[in-house]
Amino acid sequence: MDHIIKICGLSTPETLDAALGAGADWVGFVRFPRSPRHVSLDSGRVLSAQARGRARRVLLLVDADDAAIAEALEALDPDLLQLHGHETPERVTAIRARFGRPVMKAVGVGETADLEAVTLYRAVADHVLLDAKPPKSPDALPGGNGLPFDWRLLAGLRPGDALDPGGPFMLSGGLHPGNVAEAIALTRPQAVDVSSGVEIGPGLKDPDRIEAFVKAARAAFAAAPPAPVAQQQGIPS
Template sequence: MDTLIKICGISTPETLDAALNAGADLVGFVRYSRSPRHVELDQGRALSRQAKGRAQRVVLLVDPQDEAIAEAVEALDPDLLQLHGHESPDRVREIRARFGRPVMKAVGIAEEADLAALAPYGEAADRLLLDAKPPRRADALPGGNGLAFDWRVLAALDPSISYMLSGGLTPDNVAEAIRLTGARAVDVSTGVESALGIKDPARVEAFIRAARAAYGTEGR
């Protein structure tokens, strides 16, 4: 199976160029007003056009209504919809069918017992994104909190489940995360930022370089 590296929460042309030039396979644009990485539709449209043909374009949405999805699809023309809220498996199926785009569903993980929720979502979505459960604070975001979960719990995961590993990854620990989990796809946002919501091109490049080295795909 191919290896994939995703840089999420991109909001400027300069950061996007850094990700694309370093060889990101997927780039993510956040449509969630509470997030410091949120992009307006016109901003997202321009970024998506910049990335077209160079990487898969992902739009992240949180418990979206159909109108919000339609707006994002029309403006950004994403290759993949990422659902990062409390969407049920039935809602995932509905969105996938209605909008004709592949869907990646984020599922929060804190302990081995959380893996039981994956099978229903795995049947509904094209891919799962395994992220750390958010802190129990009123101001906590659904994702992008820079927190990792205990990767060792994934030893009990059904190997047939296609997933992307997220949560607390950085240029310094992504190789270890790949080694421990065997994940063939990784996602980062906070771990390549110099300040909240501000991507650091050097860290973006370092993350992609470290992941490629761990996968043995440097130069490809």
């Protein structure tokens, strides 16, 4: 199965074109007003239409209620919902059932014990994204902070271990063109996700960094040994 490269937090037609031109498989649009990558419904509608048929479109939401989800879905018509807040497994189940879209749940990782949540979310979500747990600050964003977690937490796990992610996952948090190859070699994810790591300022994507990230990730995936059989299914292209 092909590996997936996602560029998240795209907010202008020019940078979206850069991501699509570089060969990104998935592109992400953020609906979270506190984020510098937040897009209005009107902008999101235009961007999503621009990407239709060229990449899988992901709508990122944070603890959104049903009305906000419905409003965003009507405007952007995404291929997949990314839940990046404190949504419980029960809430994930309810969102999937009500809105009929595939769901990816982000799990914040700061220590080994945090991986215990993966099993719970894998049972109810279509995909799991492992991100760095946000700093303990009231101003911290739930994602896009440019901080990695300790990838060695995943490097030592083997299929069947108690805290093994148990299947394919998307790796996020602090990735950039200079470290994505190391991250892939250590953790052997099925997919990688970048936002602030291809920016020249908060929310300001850089086409050159986007292209460099996609090239570095693609080369690293090609060089990495195949994942264990238990991890080869689950994240479609």
